[in-house]
Amino acid sequence: MSELINKVPTMAEMAAGNETPEVLFWVGCAGSFDDRYKKVTVAFVKILNKAGVKFAVLGTEESCTGDPARRAGNEFTFQMLAMSNIQVLDMYGVKKIVTACPHCFNTLKNEYPELGGNYEVLHHSEYLQQLIDEGRVRIEGGETFKGRKITFHDSCYLGRANGIYEAPRHVLEALDADLIEMKRSKVKGLCCGAGGGQMFKEPEPGKKDVNIERIEEAIDTGATTIAVACPFCMVMMTDGVKNKEKEDSVKVFDLAELIAQAEGL
Amino acid sequence: MAIIQQIIFLIVLGIVGWFVFKRANLIRKTISLGRDEDRYDQPAQRFSIMLRVAFGQKKMFDRPLIGLMHFVVYAGFLLINIEVLEIVLDGVLGKHRLFAPFLGTFYNFLIGFFEFLAIGVLVTCSIFLIRRAILKVERLQPSRHREMNGWPELDGKIILLFEIVLMIAILTMNAADTVLQEMGSPHYTPTGDFAFSQFLKPIFANWSENSLIIYERFAWWFHILGIFTFAVYVTYSKHLHIALAFPNTYFSRLTPKGEMNNMPDITKEVKIMLGLTTSEDPASGTESVIPERFGAKDVPDLSWKNLMDAYSCTECGRCTSACPANFTGKKLSPRKIMMDTRDRLEDIGRNMQTNKGEFVDDGKSLMGDYISNEEILACTTCNACVQECPILINPLDIILQLRRYKIMDEAQAPGSWNTMFQNLDTNQAPWKFSPDDRFNWAEKLRNEV
Numbered sequence: 284m285s286e287l288i289n290k291v292p293t294m295a296e297m298a299a300g301n302e303t304p305e306v307l308f309w310v311g312c313a314g315s316f317d318d319r320y321k322k323v324t325v326a327f328v329k330i331l332n333k334a335g336v337k338f339a340v341l342g343t344e345e346s347c348t349g350d351p352a353r354r355a356g357n358e359f360t361f362q363m364l365a366m367s368n369i370q371v372l373d374m375y376g377v378k379k380i381v382t383a384c385p386h387c388f389n390t391l392k393n394e395y396p397e398l399g400g401n402y403e404v405l406h407h408s409e410y411l412q413q414l415i416d417e418g419r420v421r422i423e424g425g426e427t428f429k430g431r432k433i434t435f436h437d438s439c440y441l442g443r444a445n446g447i448y449e450a451p452r453h454v455l456e457a458l459d460a461d462l463i464e465m466k467r468s469k470v471k472g473l474c475c476g477a478g479g480g481q482m483f484k485e486p487e488p489g490k491k492d493v494n495i496e497r498i499e500e501a502i503d504t505g506a507t508t509i510a511v512a513c514p515f516c517m518v519m520m521t522d523g524v525k526n527k528e529k530e531d532s533v534k535v536f537d538l539a540e541l542i543a544q545a546e547g548l
Numbered sequence: 549m550a551i552i553q554q555i556i557f558l559i560v561l562g563i564v565g566w567f568v569f570k571r572a573n574l575i576r577k578t579i580s581l582g583r584d585e586d587r588y589d590q591p592a593q594r595f596s597i598m599l600r601v602a603f604g605q606k607k608m609f610d611r612p613l614i615g616l617m618h619f620v621v622y623a624g625f626l627l628i629n630i631e632v633l634e635i636v637l638d639g640v641l642g643k644h645r646l647f648a649p650f651l652g653t654f655y656n657f658l659i660g661f662f663e664f665l666a667i668g669v670l671v672t673c674s675i676f677l678i679r680r681a682i683l684k685v686e687r688l689q690p691s692r693h694r695e696m697n698g699w700p701e702l703d704g705k706i707i708l709l710f711e712i713v714l715m716i717a718i719l720t721m722n723a724a725d726t727v728l729q730e731m732g733s734p735h736y737t738p739t740g741d742f743a744f745s746q747f748l749k750p751i752f753a754n755w756s757e758n759s760l761i762i763y764e765r766f767a768w769w770f771h772i773l774g775i776f777t778f779a780v781y782v783t784y785s786k787h788l789h790i791a792l793a794f795p796n797t798y799f800s801r802l803t804p805k806g807e808m809n810n811m812p813d814i815t816k817e818v819k820i821m822l823g824l825t826t827s828e829d830p831a832s833g834t835e836s837v838i839p840e841r842f843g844a845k846d847v848p849d850l851s852w853k854n855l856m857d858a859y860s861c862t863e864c865g866r867c868t869s870a871c872p873a874n875f876t877g878k879k880l881s882p883r884k885i886m887m888d889t890r891d892r893l894e895d896i897g898r899n900m901q902t903n904k905g906e907f908v909d910d911g912k913s914l915m916g917d918y919i920s921n922e923e924i925l926a927c928t929t930c931n932a933c934v935q936e937c938p939i940l941i942n943p944l945d946i947i948l949q950l951r952r953y954k955i956m957d958e959a960q961a962p963g964s965w966n967t968m969f970q971n972l973d974t975n976q977a978p979w980k981f982s983p984d985d986r987f988n989w990a991e992k993l994r995n996e997v
């Protein structure tokens with residue numbers, strides 16, 4: 284197998300070469316700055332390269348979508364960020380966006396249109412499912428997942444907020460692993476505790492942290508892998524595993540990382 | 549004697565009608581205090597949602613057994629109203645079983661069917677009462693949920709008892725009636741035995757005609773007065789959902805749950821700040837107007853639909869029992885948000901009544917006097933409460949509008965949120981990283997090329 288070259292072109296470079304990408308990969312702040320989620324970004328980029336998808340990123344021209352500001356009640360900051368993002372996206376004539384962050388996904392898809400930004404927006408779980416269905420991503424050449432127990436933690440902004448429950452599960456089924464559902468899943472899925480700006484503040488006084496409640500449920504399934512599809516869920520689930528001192532036996536991975544592992548990337 | 553009963557009945561009917569009208573009008577008035585929001589689009593889809601969720605009780609069947617029991621009470625309530633219509637007409641016209649001669653044997657079948665429903669309601673309400681008082685279903689217990697203390701807990705039990713007593717009245721009334729028919733008592737139109745009340749006849753076996761008439765009249769009056777009382781009571785009670793569930797589902801949100809409402813006033817400002825339009829630009833319409841208030845401090849700042857939600861809430865607590873903040877011990881309870889909103893509306897309604905229909909400032913507001921900052925800060929915006937509500941109430945929408953007020957109008961954000969906002973304003977990321985480093989993650993990959 285020839286060594287794959289992983290290209291990460293920017294929109295500016297594409298535009299300079301008079302090229303138009305199939306899709307813009309919206310990396311998001313966690314995907315750009317958070318050490319753990321940067322690995323997800325890289326895994327997704329490798330999958331796109333191997334699948335031969337002509338994509339581009341905004342690089343330093345990307346800003347936060349404004350989701351955490353809006354959820355925390357700061358509409359000014361949200362709209363300032365949103366408006367300047369829309370200016371950049373429209374300048375490049377972006378039509379289609381894929382992102383690995385459900386919060387970015389929700390905001391770009393549902394909240395930018397009213398501010399004048401209209402794009403086709405996909406979450407990477409939907410995009411991966413399409414690539415797998417089209418045969419552009421083939422699960423071969425890497426780790427085998429046969430018999431491995433995986434449980435999927437629904438992200439609120441993917442699930443209840445946008446009704447996407449099946450796409451991430453289809454992606455996991457492609458791995459041929461044992462998919463085990465938690466007691467509360469899909470529409471009843473339990474939040475990781477980080478949404479609505481909670482990621483950026485201490486929880487209010489209570490008797491338990493939400494992510495501990497959730498990780499207990501995930502561990503109860505007997506799964507050795509907890510699959511997530513959201514950078515905030517990733518942080519909360521990973522902290523939960525640490526809190527339960529299960530780092531050795533339970534791993535938290537994003538969907539893209541699992542696919543990349545199965546492809547040997 | 550008959551004419552006196554007729555007059556009394558008409559007077560009572562008039563008084564009840566007047567009370568219900570007054571209350572309904574006050575409720576309508578307080579709902580219309582809310583901000584405008586267009587919920588009149590896509591009537592076909594709205595109608596179909598109302599049919600499925602309110603008429604068909606689709607979401608109640610998420611828990612099949614409870615759903616079925618609730619359906620029995622609901623169907624009983626709706627259909628027994630046909631009999632109530634006959635009773636009201638009898639009362640007005642001084643007749644007895646007005647429909648019987650027109651319907652013939654079908655009348656007997658119909659009343660039998662109503663009796664079947666009455667037994668269903670009787671049994672189901674008894675089970676519901678046992679669940680509340682003896683099995684102590686967690687989400688209904690004041691010891692666990694402070695918003696259920698006092699009136700709300702009592703309200704729940706009163707309604708169930710009410711329905712049980714009304715059903716007993718109707719069944720015994722029918723039994724006494726048929727015994728009187730057999731005696732050939734003049735006023736009692738022969739209809740024959742009814743499906744269930746025939747088994748109650750032995751109770752009245754040795755009664756004299758006079759005492760039977762007294763009991764039948766007593767049960768008749770008790771039943772209809774009970775229904776009248778209930779009609780007025782409902783407007784003060786959590787039980788108002790029997791009426792409002794229908795419009796409330798019709799006017800529910802059709803957009804994805806994750807979408808927050810835009811604030812157009814701010815869009816205008818931001819466009820000016822970014823130089824996308826100028827305040828003098830004739831195309832932008834009016835010049836920039838800073839709104840009186842950002843977000844919601846009190847009920848008039850919320851939309852009319854938020855306020856209708858509050859009146860529709862029947863305090864079942866499905867939202868609260870699914871709330872991650874609530875079951876990890878935080879102060880937030882979505883049900884309490886809805887109940888507080890209604891309490892505030894009821895207070896404003898009383899205020900308006902005592903001040904000739906005008907609200908006189910009482911120095912209170914929903915945010916602060918009813919709902920605390922700690923509650924709304926605990927929300928993760930996970931939409932579990934919105935998902936759970938059987939009649940499509942949206943507590944999250946209220947929480948987020950209260951947050952907007954706290955953050956933008958009062959500038960009272962937790963310190964770490966202020967840091968996040970500053971980072972977003974200066975670095976375009978919620979963390980303190982330089983925007984120039986945003987693409988560093990790709991360095992290694994790009995160097996490979």
